[in-house]
Amino acid sequence: MHADESEQPGQKVISTREQCVDAAVTEKGCSPKAAQFVVRVLDMWELLEASARGLCPSDQRLLTDSISPRGYSVRFPSFDGGGELESLQIAQFLVDALGQWPTFKGRVVLADAPSIRSYERMLTAFDSVYTPTGGYDPLDVDDLIVVLNARL
Template sequence: MEFTNQQKLIITMLSDIHAELKIADSLDPDFVRRAVCEGQGWALNWKYPGMFEDPAEDPENVKFVANVLDMWSMLEDSFKELNAEQRAELAVAADPFGEDVQFPGFDGNNEYELLAIARIFVNDLERWSEFTGRINNSHMRVTDGYQRMFEVFDGIRNDKIQSHDFGLLNVEQLAQVLNGRRHPSNV
């Protein structure tokens, strides 16, 4: 959902009035103002589903971040369930990515829009709450690696769904996804 400058001004003024009147049990005026002024109108559809008659489809960046958060959630959950022997096996099979499987975030310099989207999902929309306080600046570009990882992950997830296996990933599957992060020239 995109807004013109005039619409942003009107929404900002109405949000200020709403906040000053301390209207309870309604929209969050601070969130509305930030979403509109920061160009994150997509978040309004997520925060207030059903409010808009024809909600716009989420932008590609929003879909990408949702996929990445979903993938890393499964990776972390699966890693937590491994015993010491399985963790050692993963550390070797997915070196150096398999030693400590934690979402590194997005690059604050080059992927700041993705970082902002992830923070909105976790902090404002309270989705993927396991990442609360952990949407970090990775200090390096990660999107290409995440895209490669997600392609592997999506294939494994689809296979699991077709076989009615709704469990976590095993060591081999974790290694396959984590190794997807490698640059093709380093394989």
């Protein structure tokens, strides 16, 4: 679903998430756990954004009404450069250098606030509502609300 099978000059062909993790560990010198976390966050946010874009207008209003009081939208906010520099660098490497998650190209920049703890809570909620089937299965509005409200 996410891997770019066409080889770009200077890019490795990556076809699995495990290869993304291996490339980050090899090229960035990070731990497998840190790389796996970033891969999961990018996968989750890609599905959240795509699912939100696919909602009908009434569900989009419901989603906005349900998350707007918390002051955020359905848009990947990236990682903070302070205590989250390793995660930021891994995400930049995966998106910009390897060409994975093209939706985020140019958007993996310094976030306004720390996000790792929020992403951990969101991943817990995401795992409770989403079962991967090997294909693209968007989340419905209720599941989006559960995951996005876990941010706080």
